Amino acid sequence: MSKIVSIGTANPRYCHRQDDILQFMLDATNPDEKSRKLLPLLYKRSGINTRYSVFPDFSLSRGNWHFFGNNCVSPTLEQRMKLFNEEVVNLSETAIKKCLKDTRVEEITHLITVTCTGLSAPGLDILLTEKLRLPANIIRTSVNFMGCYAALHALKIADAFCRADASSKVLIVCTEICTLHFQKSNHIDDVLSSTLFADGSAACLVSGNSKDSGLAIKQFFSKIALAGQPDMAWQLSGNGFLMTLKNHVPKLIKEEIGSLLHSCLNQLNLSRKDISHWAIHPGGKNILEAVENALALNHNDLAVSYDILRDYGNMSSATILFVLEKIMQKPHTRGNIFTVAFGPGITIETAMLSL
Structure with missing residues (x-):
């Protein structure tokens, strides 16, 4: 029976209070009167105190924004993917190092990368193989664009690898930079998304050795x-x-x-x-x-x-x-x-x- 041996998590350096993100939303979207009344209610009921992002804009006042510009001009998909590629490897590496604190990288037989917030080729799997100095012939799998349940899908794949070969040690890393996709919009779907999503990475090690603890x-x-x-x-x-x-x-x-x-x-x-x-x-x-x-x-x-x-x-x-x-x-x-x-x-x- 395969086991989750360890889990490591990481977040970007910018931690934002939910109240500050609300103020950013009010400044950035310039909502109509109805939305201006609705937004504070949604944020108050969210159950969230803090969220993390790869950029500082959500805690800054208008005129000091970096990624979105002083007038909150919507970045292009190319600009968003450029920042994703700049941030995703280091954030993933931090989570992986915490996960593998008691495991040598050389022991890893499989790598599964998971994300739905950025796409590129070569992808995160190859970039991490290089960064972590994993073997060039490591078995790689990418789970892309499946959303919030994708970690469990990745665990299914890892479990299948381990059942096929009990010597397998499968590294899964899920890294999402959701705040890249903030939309300057008063549409209710975008408003609801703005109350919830944040950036983070989590890695887990799955072993086929039933004697391992986990x-x-x-x-x-x-x-x-x-x-x-x-x-x-x-x-x-x-x-x-x-x-x-x-x-x-x-x-x-x-x-x-x-x-x-x-x-x-x-x-x-x-x-x-x-x-x-x-x-x-x-x-x-x-x-x-x-x-x-x-x-x-x-x-x-x-x-x-x-x-x-x-x-x-x-x-x-x-x-x-x-x-x-x-x-x-x-x-x-x-x-x-x-x-x-x-x-x-x-x-x-x-x-x-x-x-």
């Missing part, structure tokens, strides 16, 4: 709620990537999560009482509350997810690994961990882990 990977299960396809989407445009995020996404997740959990438990011949911890992707406060209500959980059951949302916001694919890292760090973590993340489709991806 989180055992017991099962994966996924479902697509096809009715929600138009409600959560991620598209390229000349002015960056455009997020569609409808406010009834939590309702759709609430309708699906109960039956999905039931199917997961049936496959493993487990019951609800066999779950000790809940690692829920903090896609937003409303999503966490929807899961909490649908599964009859209490706020404390999802405390780690709420904490990650409060301190970091939604870092897309990296976020669920932040949650798992914090659960692993608890001194007396034992038992089964039901892990779930959500993304375009609407896709609900789960993993049952145990420690």
Whole structure:
């Protein structure tokens, strides 16, 4: 049985208070009267205190902005991808070094890179192979543009590698620079996105050696709620990537999560009482509350997810690994961990882990 041996996380150097990002939004978008009243309400209800970004603009007053310019001119896709390529390798490397503090780079047999906020070729996998001095013949896989659930998809691939060869040590790194894609817009989809997304990186090491300590990977299960396809989407445009995020996404997740959990438990011949911890992707406060209500959980059951949302916001694919890292760090973590993340489709991806 393959195991998650270690997790390392990293954030860019600029930490922004949610109140400062709100002020930036008000200055940058010059909203109409209705939006000017709505924005403070959305930010106050977000459950987020701080978020991280690769640039300082969100804490600066108009006239001092760097990336967006004094008049908040929307950068082109080329400008956004240039900054992505300048920042993504170092941020990934920081997370990887934390993850591999007890493992030699030479032991790594596979590299899986995950991102949905930047695309280029040669990609992050090759850039990291060079930067980390990994073997030129290392087995590389890239998971691109799958959104917030992509870390669990990468874990599926790593688990398959380890089951095929127990000597495998698979390094996964999820790095997202979401704030690159801020849009100067008062459209409700862009406004909702502006309240949530942030930058971060998380790396994890998956080993095929069952004697290694760590989180055992017991099962994966996924479902697509096809009715929600138009409600959560991620598209390229000349002015960056455009997020569609409808406010009834939590309702759709609430309708699906109960039956999905039931199917997961049936496959493993487990019951609800066999779950000790809940690692829920903090896609937003409303999503966490929807899961909490649908599964009859209490706020404390999802405390780690709420904490990650409060301190970091939604870092897309990296976020669920932040949650798992914090659960692993608890001194007396034992038992089964039901892990779930959500993304375009609407896709609900789960993993049952145990420690």
